[in-house]
Amino acid sequence: MTGGDVSADPPRFSRTFTAGSEHIDELGHVNNAVWVQWIQDLATAHWNTAARAEDRAAFYWVVVRHEIDYRGNIAIGERAEGTTWIEGEARGATSIRMVEFRDASGKPLVSAKTSWAMLNRESGRPARVRPPILAPFRSAS
Numbered sequence: 001m002t003g004g005d006v007s008a009d010p011p012r013f014s015r016t017f018t019a020g021s022e023h024i025d026e027l028g029h030v031n032n033a034v035w036v037q038w039i040q041d042l043a044t045a046h047w048n049t050a051a052r053a054e055d056r057a058a059f060y061w062v063v064v065r066h067e068i069d070y071r072g073n074i075a076i077g078e079r080a081e082g083t084t085w086i087e088g089e090a091r092g093a094t095s096i097r098m099v100e101f102r103d104a105s106g107k108p109l110v111s112a113k114t115s116w117a118m119l120n121r122e123s124g125r126p127a128r129v130r131p132p133i134l135a136p137f138r139s140a141s
Contacts, residue, residue, distance in 0.1 A: 010086055013046040014082065015041075015082050017079065019034075019074050019080075028075055029073035030074055032068075035101070035110050038082060042082045043116070051137075052133075059120060060118075061095075063115070064094060065114065067112060067114070068111070073109060074103055074109065078103065078104070079104060080110075083099070083101075083102075084098065087113070089134075090133075090134060093126035093129060094129070096114070097113075097116055098112070099112040100112075
């Protein structure tokens with residue numbers, strides 16, 4: 001992908017999560033707060049896997065906003081496949097990340113649109129997300 005073209009589907013990053021007893025609420029399924037933690041865990045794993053070493057050393061990300069739709073759930077011992085990707089172009093210091101969780105049969109469980117702000121590790125201040133920072137998330141490696 002070149003020239004900022006985002007018309008093609010961006011590469012996706014996936015990871016499997018298994019519901020343990022510590023994830024289950026009084027309703028017998030994964031608590032909503034756990035899904036939020038899994039969203040963050042998935043995003044962090046994607047950054048740590050795909051980002052350039054110099055960018056990981058210079059920047060970190062914080063959540064600005066979560067928009068989450070809960071459509072289903074899983075019980076103890078069941079697994080969910082989490083998939084994430086970067087949506088569109090960055091705006092200043094913020095970037096949009098999409099997340100989907102599906103059960104073993106492919107049924108949608110949770111979907112989220114999350115906004116993240118990139119901060120400079122040294123100053124702790126927001127840093128503009130330049131194209132080279134997102135480039136590793138734009139093409140399959």
